[in-house]
Amino acid sequence: MAVTVIGIDGGALPKGAAQELESARLVVGGKRHLDAHAPEHARKLELGPLEPALNALSALSGDEHGVVLASGDPGFFGAVRALRERGIRCSVLPSTSSVQQLMARVGRSWDDVVVVSATGQDLARAINVCRARPAVVVLTTAPKAGPAQIGSGLTGWRRTMVVAEDLGGPNESVVTVDPAEAAKRTWREPNIVLSLADLDDVPHRGWIAGGEPVPPATGWALPEEEFSHRDGVITKAEVRAVALAKLAPRPGTLVWDVGAGSGSVAVECARLGAAAIAVESDEAHAVRLITNAASHGVDVRVEEGEAPQVLRDLPRPDAIFVGSGGSDVVTACAHAGAARVVVALAALDRVAQTREALRTAGYEVEGVQLSAARLAELPDGTSRLEAADPVVLISGRKKP
Template sequence: MPFVRVGGGVTLTVIGVDGGPLPPGAESALAAAEVVVGARRHLQRLPVPAAAEQFVLGPVEPALEKLAGRRAVVLASGDPGFFGIVRLLREHGHEPVVLPALSSVQLLVARAGRSWDDVAVVSAHGRDLGPAVNVCRARAATAVLTGPGAGPAEIGAALDGWPRTLVVAEDLGGPDERVTTVPAAEAAARSWHPLSVLLCLRPDDEAAGRGWYAGGEPVPPAGGWALPDEAFAHRAGMVTKAEVRAVALPRLAPRPGTLVWDVGAGSGSVAVECARLGAAVLAVERRDDDVARVRANASTHGVEVRVVPGVAPAVFAGLPHPDAVFVGGGGPEVVAAAAAVGPRRIVAALAALDRIAPTRAALTAAGYAVGGVQVAASRLAELPDGSVRLAATNPITLVWGEVQDR
């Protein structure tokens, strides 16, 4: 087996373990090892030579010290180059030989009996749970590598309001392997094996058919953003104009892993645009006819927008924490209530001039760095003789607040 040399001519081999036969070359690497590092369950199940020092992997720094200057083997679950220890080893100057097994995501999707080229993969292991949950909220199919405090129960609870099914694999490839399919709400109420990985599925998760880009459609989407007003069904022109959306979207910064609220959504044009850019989106709207329009526009553009009927700001209670909020209706009082929730970004679209100063004051009082711009666009419009004129749209003032990095 070809070895990559580490400082001093000593080899480091990382072996993936998936419960099946070891990858080619793994047994000879183990037989030659002076030290073997891995989880206790791996050390107990594999043919570690009696002469080799064994070190149970916990805190990483002590383990790295054990590797220095010795023929070493690190045992890791699945494919150690996929959200695994290989990156950390390389960051510390090692150039390991990697002998991968099947990743836990591959095994899970195989157990579920489906293809996985459309599955987004995120990790909540040792990370903030929010971005992983937001991808689950936004995508039809998401695999989640779980961790302490970020397991099936926590993910199931966070998906309240989004129709999702979880396929949970516990001790995948181990002696206690179990694969369970449950509604997200039921997952929230159960206890799970600490070693788990899950697949989060929307009811229509395979409706899109065969794709070409692993993980689903890429963002930004085909057709770009700031879509024409005519791309949305709306009530008597009550749609956030394309030029306004073009300025507002960069301030909202929608992207995979974020949650955006569209408050006073109207047609839902901003909500749909944010969803097309990969964000999870929640639209708040008080009018029943506009609630229906938001849902219809989301369906037309092939995205998911959770619509919450109700009057802001009272309806904010109990909603999941947003990364960004767009306020299309409601005025300074709603902006102040949104600021109290604590998103990183808030953008308010104002037609009435007398709302500008109170809105700015509300954001400043909440500690945001405040900016703004008036968007006054004139569009080309044809005249009867075939020439064109400039047709003015109503000017809109955008006022925004952003939390500054400290």
């Protein structure tokens, strides 16, 4: 059995495709691809579910030839992986990927663009990458993970969406909309979305596709001097290091930094690839926070207001850091649906109630008291220890 996968992008079929189709015993593909390209004599199997197609291809005898029709470059988020997983070796005749086509229509280079695939299951992760990164293409999946759902998830972030429908087809349309508008519209399929922080930005040429990797070269748990802060209102680097380890920020996740102060935790989470929302009631802190995010080149959504009230309308987080706030804030955070919650406490009297609030909400809870003493130089060149105020970190992981 020989199988050829042919990519289709709305233009001419790739070189050699006509011969492959002519000799095919079985042609597998979506309805519109079969209608347009499958020859009369071949058996046709419409996708739908992949399993029956894989069975039919596997059942071809030694001298029979099968063709799979797929969109764009079938080796890119396409049929080739599923075939190989089933042990079906194939040759591939690729066309232009929908990502290439979209970026060509926009007239923008895409070596810095992150590409994510959104299924219903992965939609939240895909949206969080759009919230965190300045340029992201989302491969949509109808009907539950399309432009409307992505627009709805990006409302509240400064983003512009370019939505392309039926690229290369008779109903091709490429429109630029804001997320709120995208959320309201009905979109034709197939479609694909480009999410941009700045439509006109021309990013520097990088060295790795998809933008700079995380963690950044400058490391993490940065010294306090890296952040603008007031009166020492900042989570110290050593405490931040442990908090970040417990929060596990990474691409695809959303972190709330509640009572954010300088926003050092939110900024560090964003530097590690997570989407971040900083909640801060003090206007001066909020302004500083915006400056801190900008100076570290990351996007942190700042919600100026009082927790717990302001938390109600925020999208569901994967992890929450509570840097300050009363027991009502801890209780609200414990019930926000995050997999991880970390609370920093200076007041020992609040340890038991915080632990209890997290336990009651279904978390496995642990706690640690952290007291770092840094080396400080004395005038004669010798050293002494300079103790920072001790902090208790209570951290909860949602029970599976």
